Amino acid sequence: xxxxxxxxxxxxxxxxxxxxxxxxxxxxxxxxxxxxxxxxxxxxxxxxxxxxxxxxxxxxxxxxxxxxxxxxxxxxxxxxxxxxxxxxxxxxxxxxxxxxx
Amino acid sequence: xxxxxxxxxxxxxxxxxxxxxxxxxxxxxxxxxxxxxxxxxxxxxxxxxxxxxxxxxxxxxxxxxxxxxxxxxxxxxxxxxxxxxxxxxxxxxxxxxxxxxxxxxxxxxxxxxxxxxxxxxxxxxxxxxxxxxxxxxxxxxxxxxxxxxxxxxxxxxxxxxxxxxxxxxxxxxxxxxxxxxxxxxxxxxxxxxxxxxxxxxxxxxxxxxxxxxxxxxxxxxxxxxxxxxxxxxxxxxxxxxxxxxxxxxxxxxxxxxxxxxxxxxxxxxxxxxxxxxxxxxxxxxxxxxxxxxxxxxxxxxxxxxxxxxxxxxxxxxxxxxxxxxxxxxxxxxxxxxxxxxxxxxxxxx
Numbered sequence: 001x002x003x004x005x006x007x008x009x010x011x012x013x014x015x016x017x018x019x020x021x022x023x024x025x026x027x028x029x030x031x032x033x034x035x036x037x038x039x040x041x042x043x044x045x046x047x048x049x050x051x052x053x054x055x056x057x058x059x060x061x062x063x064x065x066x067x068x069x070x071x072x073x074x075x076x077x078x079x080x081x082x083x084x085x086x087x088x089x090x091x092x093x094x095x096x097x098x099x100x101x
Numbered sequence: 102x103x104x105x106x107x108x109x110x111x112x113x114x115x116x117x118x119x120x121x122x123x124x125x126x127x128x129x130x131x132x133x134x135x136x137x138x139x140x141x142x143x144x145x146x147x148x149x150x151x152x153x154x155x156x157x158x159x160x161x162x163x164x165x166x167x168x169x170x171x172x173x174x175x176x177x178x179x180x181x182x183x184x185x186x187x188x189x190x191x192x193x194x195x196x197x198x199x200x201x202x203x204x205x206x207x208x209x210x211x212x213x214x215x216x217x218x219x220x221x222x223x224x225x226x227x228x229x230x231x232x233x234x235x236x237x238x239x240x241x242x243x244x245x246x247x248x249x250x251x252x253x254x255x256x257x258x259x260x261x262x263x264x265x266x267x268x269x270x271x272x273x274x275x276x277x278x279x280x281x282x283x284x285x286x287x288x289x290x291x292x293x294x295x296x297x298x299x300x301x302x303x304x305x306x307x308x309x310x311x312x313x314x315x316x317x318x319x320x321x322x323x324x325x326x327x328x329x330x331x332x333x334x335x336x337x338x339x340x341x342x343x344x345x346x347x348x349x350x351x352x353x354x355x356x357x358x359x360x361x362x363x364x365x366x367x368x369x370x371x372x373x374x375x376x377x378x379x380x381x382x383x384x385x386x387x388x389x390x391x392x393x394x395x396x397x398x399x400x401x402x403x404x405x406x407x408x409x410x411x412x413x414x415x416x417x418x419x420x421x422x423x424x425x426x427x428x429x430x431x432x433x434x435x436x437x438x439x440x441x442x443x444x445x446x447x448x449x450x
Contacts, residue, residue, distance in 0.1 A: 042227040055227020059234035
């Protein structure tokens, strides 16, 4: 849920993006993980060994809990990556894929 | 490789204060922060702060940043992480997959702090977040935490956050305070009591429950062992204190000591905030968790010390350093006196 009429924030442009193939809307300047949280998406990745759900945790790029597939690249630290128009964002379930050759 | 006179890591109140001193001289300075904005934690304090004559965080940051921006000697780069300081004192940075290397005559590490977490079952469930993330969410992105919220923590910080959440319209279900008594100032506690939020004193979280995200929290009385189940909880806000973000200092190999009352490992410093390596200085929360005013004075001292080391002439530089050192000592004494017992905590069973 967004705070409407926040005393310290200006109006921002809407940004359309895709999460697991579904269309969602965020605001300009949002970091991906925060925009997803606002849209009700809490699970961002699953831990590779015990398959436990991982959400937004540290929010400052320390913990790695929010690493996701973004535009085909994996391990993107989504709490530190700005949301852009038409981004394709997906849950990361395994250790890795896209960087392997 | 890019060469600079001084590189400051962290644009919070400490780093900005250091940059402010350096900006008045012909010293090429680079200020790096990994966040998209300057101001660190202080800029997110949107309540009138007691210790700053009821000013708000951004009231302090904005004028400081404006004066730095006017200087042609200081460059500020944001969204950029200082990823390493190597043994040959080369600094590497990363920003959106682009790596760069820098070398400076002096480094000021003002990296701040990071949150501590509590140990309890399922403490990794989505929905469990540190208080700083909740603050960022509300004050930077204008997003409210989901559903009913429970706050675990102690000290003024936990209670101030509760007031902020209530005022923003978030439903706060309870505060879980580990102390035997309510560990905050009366002005915040009275507000919370007026809202009718229950405060579970001398309690700890035993278990978080939920499938894909948080659904319920089980808390336990530390002494009696009496368990209480708080159902329908979507967000657990952990205000469990901070520890210094010393990764870069560890990597640079400077001498560190463990100080429990300062939050963990801290660099060993001399009176000029110089570490065991003469070219690396540290200031702010990375040298131990203290007040923001302490961080501001420490940043100023670090800036002045670097100027002195670089051979810049400034009238009464030693005298100025002394003045700020006295201010820091005064503040620390007053704070440790007041906090006596808060930080060590009566967590005995």
